[in-house]
Amino acid sequence: MNIVFEKRLSRSRRAAVLVPIISFILALLFGSLILLAFGVNPLEAYRVMAVGSLGSQYALTETLVKAIPLMLTGLSVSIAFRMLFWNIGAEGQLAMGGIAATYVALFLSDSLPGALTIPTMVLLGMLAGAIWGLIPALLKAFIGVNEILTTLMMNYIAILMVEYLYLGPWRDPDGYGFPGTAPFPPEAILPRLVGRVHLGIIFAIIAAFIVWFVLSRSRWGYEIRVIGENQRAARYTGINIGKNILLVMLLSGGLAGLAGMAEVSGIARRLYQGLTVGYGYTAIIVAWMANLNPWAVLFVGFFMAALLVGGDQIQIALQTPAAVALVLQGAILFFVLGGWIFVNYRIRLLRPSEPAAADELS
Amino acid sequence: MSESQTISAVEMRGITKRFPGVVANRDVDLTVTPGHIHALLGENGAGKSTLMNVLAGLYQAEEGFILLNGNRVRFNSPRDAIDHGIGMVHQHFMLVESLTVAENVILGQRPARFVIDHERVEEQVRELSKRYHLNVDPKAFIWQLSVGEQQRVEILKLLYRGADMLILDEPTAVLTPQESQELANILRQMTAEGKAIIFITHKLDEVMRFSDWVTVLRGGEVVATPKTSETTKSELARLMVGREVLFRLEKEPCQKGPDVLVVEGVRALNDKGLPALKGMSFSIRSGEILGVAGVAGNGQREIAEVITGLRPVTGGSIYVNDVEITNCTPRQAIETGVSHIPGDRLGVGLVPNLPVSDNLAMKAYRRPPLASGPLLNYEALRNFARNLVKGFNITTPSIQTDTRLLSGGNQQKVVLAREIDASSGMLVAVHPSRGLDVGATEAVRKTLLEQRDNGAAILLISEELDELMQLSDHIAVFYEGEIMGIVDDEEADTEELGLMMAGEKRISQTPSIEDDGRPR
Secondary structure: OOEEEEEEOOOOOOHHHHHHHHHHHHHHHHHHHHHOOOOOOOOHHHHHHHHHHOOOOOHHHHHHHHHHHHHHHHHHHHHHHHHHOOOOOOOHHHHHHHHHHHHHHHHHHHHOOHHHHHHHHHHHHHHHHHHHHHHHHHHHHHHOOHHHHHHHHHHEEEEEEEHHHHHOOEOOOOOOOOOEOOOOOHHHOOEEEEOEEEEEHHHHHHHHHHHHHHHEEEEEHHHHHHHHOOOHHHHHHOOOOHHHHHHHHHHHHHHHHHHHHHHHHHHHHOHHHHHHHHHHHHHHHHHOOOOOOHHHHHEEEEEEHHHHHHHHHHHHHHOOOOOHHHHHHHHHHHHHHHOOOOHHHEEEEEOOOOHHHHHHHH | OOOOOOOOEEEEEEEEEEEEOOOEEEEEEEEOOOOOOOEEEOOOOOOHHHHHHHHOOOOOOOOEEEEEEEEEEEEHHHHHHHHOEEEEEOOOOOEEEEHHHHHHHOOOOOOOOOOOOOOHHHHHHHHHHHOOOOOOOOOOOOOOOOOOHHHHHHHHHHHHHHOOOOEEOOOHHHHHHHHHHHHEEEEEEHHHHEEEEEEEOHHHHHHHHHHEEEEEOOOOOOEEEOOHOOOHHHHHHHHOOOOOOOOOOOOOOOOOOOEEEEEEEEEEEOOOOEEEEEEEEEEEEEOOOOEEEEOOOOOHHHHHHHOOOOEEEEEEEEEOOOOEEOOHHHHHHHOOHHHHHEOOOOHHHOOOOOHOOOOOOHHHHHHOOOOEEEEEEEEHHHHHHHHHHHHHOOEEEEOOOEEEHHOOOHHHHHHHHHHHHOOEEEEEHHHHHOOOOOHHHHHHHHHHHHHHHHHOOOEEEOOOOOHHHHOOOOOEEEEEOOOEEEEEEEOOOOHHHHHHHHHOOOOOOOOOOOOOOOOO
């Protein structure tokens, strides 16, 4: 008897639903072993995680707070990935968005009408992220520099620039030496909806709509699709690939910049160390788990946020080492992403005498 | 060399090999004996290569078995097969370009020794090449060799490993007629020494000239195994296709109009930065098909790319309908009315993972009614696609089906439909029928002739002399980036074209290039 691993003729819808669920259950079983090794009751740990991230209004809003930057950066990288431009730089683009928004809040808000402060922050935040994304795009489009390296390296520059600003020239003079800028004036703070959930959630939903609309309704989206699936065919059919790289990275960087703006203006209300905690990297996982679908990015972003918040909860409530939560998160991602292959492939047991499925099809 | 016993007979019995969704071979029997050249004939997709990959150990059959000298054997890898004396030369050579002939020959040999005795290996290779008239210098690097020579290295590799039975997968596809003849002589020499040869092909001429026996495959099954001397070309064609085949298409006499394409002294580099076009001039009139013959890699690809804006020229100029398009972008070429059927269908001409409708729209999506401002009207796009599917008889489950799931013939029809729809008088067709079965080939060729009769100027690049002679009004022969001559359709004969393709003969340009009517 042979075991055959073969590609499905078409994507199985049933598998697309079942596989992630089964993967998730397997991940929980696997996580149980680790929790048991630390002397923690797995059922208790999972209950704490679920309650801590979803079980109360407070928990839910905190999860949403973390979901906002994941959704925006997730959308940012997914549109770039659609045309196989590997933007690993959402983190840096987010940081630049935060810096630009902070500049408006600290230095321009006095001279702006109050109602224009937030729009200006949004605009300049997006512009700063877009420009940060444009630099690797120019290098790629005109001299073919590998964007994975440039976007990644641009992250370090941006992150260190944030650090330089809040520790140096922009440090709060009345801050008793704590690292961070002065708090923003009230007109530079994003309104909150429930708990700490701010207007950024609306930004994320609008952004998802725009990305969806571009991809599925516009000629530009059609070009992105063709480039993403076959760059040589795109060139042959007269699509200007360089121009599309620049445009897509403007949008991608802009969305990440918006995430940075929303973080400083909606949560911290100042520029400080906690801005760059890796949302831009987690966004890559979000984008892949969502299969680059903008609406799915919103859901996966929320799911990832719940994992992060829940992980914090078991750390606090059960006194487990911080690494245990990370291992659990890793296990869940590993199983869910790894299981995805069974949507496109299947395992078949083959007995030499048994008529194979191929006969029915031929 | 090898300890394998001499082969007295290889028998495949009841071989069935499946892939997801297809049965590539069904209950196939095949017997091959030493001293003979056995042709395996069939259309593309008939299961020839699959069957031979089973024999060479690359695939394992689900059913059936292989008998070697009457004993059942099982090959789990090509290594198993070669240890039993069976080796295969694949269509795409498996050579390391940066190594020498001798190094390639011993590559992967067991036992691998730490120190290689180069001189001894070179001597052995030299001996083998002498014995079988396989002329190659063992010290030469692969990249220095012509395609024909590389093929000989592949054969040497197998002989060095002690192969008694050689399988060659479409060996003449890359050769000039002269090189093919040489190969035939080499194969004869090998059968005289008691080797068995299996020769995969879909060319009837070669079967008749080269082989002693022929097995015809159709749809994965054996339809007949006659002795070559007891059959005829037309009988084989009928067996292969399952019906009578028209060998000539009806062709109206050429109604020449004004010049559509004018190429003057064009020079261009290839991907490696070496001169690929060395000052080429020709013109094509409305209602005329200019065929381009030549062995692959003599500038055919480059001339197509230069005209369609995909490759810059380093000199000369190109006009379409009196508009200069020298060094234009692909988009400008498209807008000037140049359509292009690329040689690499799946790599360039199509986006295999997108639906048929998206692929059909790849040129029309910029214009209304498909485009409405910056948006795409998907309703109009679907209608447009449905019309083309109907108009060009494309067989597809639906216009939403991913294009990679279509058969090769239908994929090519998608390209043709799109390009002809977008065309305004100039068509560059590169290997339009490559890899297609006889039915689809006929459809493609008929479509091209229709376009010509409607006044299109067509540049037809092909490796099939048959196709060129059938369709073209004139044939230009390319050799190393130059035109060796342009001959008239009626005057063309294979022998002469072959000599020109090999660069052995150059003729002055025929009156097809007249000086009148050229744009200045």
